[in-house]
Amino acid sequence: MAFELLTPGEMAEADRLTIAVGPVDGIGLMRRAGGAIADLVLARYPGARTVHVLCGPGNNGGDGYVVARLLAENGVAVGLFATGAPREGSDAALAAAECPVAAAPLAAFAPEAGSIVIDALFGAGLSKPLGSEIVQAIARTAAVGVPVIAVDLPSGVSGVSGDILGSAFQATLTVTFARKKPGHLLFPGRALCGEIVVVDIGITDATIAATGARCFENDPAWWRPHFPSPANDAHKYSRGHVGVFSGGPSATGAARLSAMAAARAGAGAVTVLSPGAALAANAAHLTSIILRRSDTLQDTLAFLGARKPEVLVYGPGLGPEPEVGRFALELMSVADGRFGALVLDADGITSLSHRRAAFFEARKRPNAPALVLTPHHGEFGRLFPEIAADASLSKLEQARAAARRAHAIVIYKGPDTVIAAPDGRAAVNTNGTPLLATAGSGDVLSGIVAALLAQRMPAFEAACAAVWMHAEAARRFGPGLIAEDLPLALREVVAELGR
Structure with a gap:
């Protein structure tokens, strides 16, 4: 088992080192991450009427586009909502281009009973309060009480401190990659993560060690x-x-x-x-x-x-x-x-x-x-x-x-x-x-x-x-x-x- 906790900066370095060594590239890591999340959704919520995927403009959103594509390919009814287009030429833009589901503005997001929400808006690296559009989406989700699956960390929770940056999703399940982050374990963020699942996307223990991480989950x-x-x-x-x-x-x-x-x-x-x-x-x-x-x-x-x-x-x-x-x-x-x-x-x-x-x-x-x-x-x-x-x-x-x-x-x-x-x-x-x-x-x-x-x-x-x-x-x-x-x-x- 692995017990290191990676700050967002250390996680970014682990991604960079993994890509530098190869053979997987950035979009390859993104496809692996999205695939792991899609598999969990299919296994745990086979009867979901609709899965709403909320995507931000960065890599977290890129993971969301992969999830939306894979769920749609498996016959799941998918609603896709985005805060804006990914940066041109980025891995997230490649993932968006591969996704056959058309994205609607986040303002149109209206979850209904029996649906599932995938929160792929912002991951562990968030450092400023969420905008009003996202705060409203969080409120609408909470009002309906549907399950939320957070990609990496519930949007609004700092991966560094566990602090709530204005507002945040209450996740039922949080799926993170390679290692947990401090924000998964420090309160108040810890209370919003629900069950935490760490998935392997091909980042090796040697790569984690090379980041210089010196924080651990006490085990x-x-x-x-x-x-x-x-x-x-x-x-x-x-x-x-x-x-x-x-x-x-x-x-x-x-x-x-x-x-x-x-x-x-x-x-x-x-x-x-x-x-x-x-x-x-x-x-x-x-x-x-x-x-x-x-x-x-x-x-x-x-x-x-x-x-x-x-x-x-x-x-x-x-x-x-x-x-x-x-x-x-x-x-x-x-x-x-x-x-x-x-x-x-x-x-x-x-x-x-x-x-x-x-x-x-x-x-x-x-x-x-x-x-x-x-x-x-x-x-x-x-x-x-x-x-x-x-x-x-x-x-x-x-x-x-x-x-x-x-x-x-x-x-x-x-x-x-x-x-x-x-x-x-x-x-x-x-x-x-x-x-x-x-x-x-x-x-x-x-x-x-x-x-x-x-x-x-x-x-x-x-x-x-x-x-x-x-x-x-x-x-x-x-x-x-x-x-x-x-x-x-x-x-x-x-x-x-x-x-």
């Missing part, structure tokens, strides 16, 4: 080879030790959720580092999790020296005060090999927004520990306000910019969670569920990330795996889920991945 198949499996002679510390900082007496639950998740995700030892005032509250709830008092940086240094944890989790339940951020900076400054990685979540992120300059400077130090940040939308905006405010950047591009700025892996959470690395790699998660919209679920995620890092899974792959596992555990548990259910729900997921 276990590509990170599973890195997933940790304990050796036969493993002991608890060789399986990785995670330390989790606890909040005060009234805010201990978040750390325990994170700690239990780390243990369920495979860490051999997990220690909750608790303020003295919260020791009793934590002790009342912990059994297999180690408990250690830590009120000061010196207490933490003593723990690091004695127990040598690989990863620390800092933030859940600590409070958003600037003092919390100061301690996070001190942790990073004294790391120097004492621990390998730091997972910053929740209040750990918000508190650093008061010390942004110092934080970004600290991340430039040669001995800085590996860092994973797990912000939701609000936390992201507080720590990276300039990036969040840049409306020209998609969520994917914002996550990448933040990862470069902080020299960290960034898990930008949401229904379309994006994971980004400083080197430009990124992934978009697709198994998210609204069941995770419950207090404490983010604390669980931070523990899973820490456990995989402690077991020496590479940081980017560990973050991607943790996001997928977190969502998969929630999906399997189902309705009624609360954060306390997630660590135990991980057991089945971890077992299957470790086979």
Whole structure:
């Protein structure tokens, strides 16, 4: 299977490279694309009274002309509507010339019950709002409620960002070519794509690699080879030790959720580092999790020296005060090999927004520990306000910019969670569920990330795996889920991945 996501620019480059190598040319690729769509229409809608094909002036429209021709040749009643003639000499013009069905103006399009609409107006490369004529066609289609098959992407959805450019079709089925695009997976566009089918039109994996694409759909198949499996002679510390900082007496639950998740995700030892005032509250709830008092940086240094944890989790339940951020900076400054990685979540992120300059400077130090940040939308905006405010950047591009700025892996959470690395790699998660919209679920995620890092899974792959596992555990548990259910729900997921 292939998991790269191609931007419209990368897809155009893949087309260009394929044509340059031959033997297929531009019109050949267009015929293959249109043929695949026509086959799907014939297979899925054999009883359709009429198929209305809406064609734009570019290559997307060219695909539509091929579809109209092939359907007509198969005895289907076809209505063809166009926004204008393709550019003379273009592949789309060749496809239009081969189509025996006369095109009417788009203004004449009036879908009826029982018909099918093929949206071949604009594909993934759309970058400006749709004109009023197309907006009206979308409205007429929605009013009748007929199935819509989108060519490449529903017209009106940005292939780069998933944003809706004024208005867009609600597709029943979206047929795209070679690889999915970011707009297929990023909301709100993702909700308009319906079922997504990727068809092979002869663009090879080597050609895709040559485009330089570095974004992926988050799927276990590509990170599973890195997933940790304990050796036969493993002991608890060789399986990785995670330390989790606890909040005060009234805010201990978040750390325990994170700690239990780390243990369920495979860490051999997990220690909750608790303020003295919260020791009793934590002790009342912990059994297999180690408990250690830590009120000061010196207490933490003593723990690091004695127990040598690989990863620390800092933030859940600590409070958003600037003092919390100061301690996070001190942790990073004294790391120097004492621990390998730091997972910053929740209040750990918000508190650093008061010390942004110092934080970004600290991340430039040669001995800085590996860092994973797990912000939701609000936390992201507080720590990276300039990036969040840049409306020209998609969520994917914002996550990448933040990862470069902080020299960290960034898990930008949401229904379309994006994971980004400083080197430009990124992934978009697709198994998210609204069941995770419950207090404490983010604390669980931070523990899973820490456990995989402690077991020496590479940081980017560990973050991607943790996001997928977190969502998969929630999906399997189902309705009624609360954060306390997630660590135990991980057991089945971890077992299957470790086979």
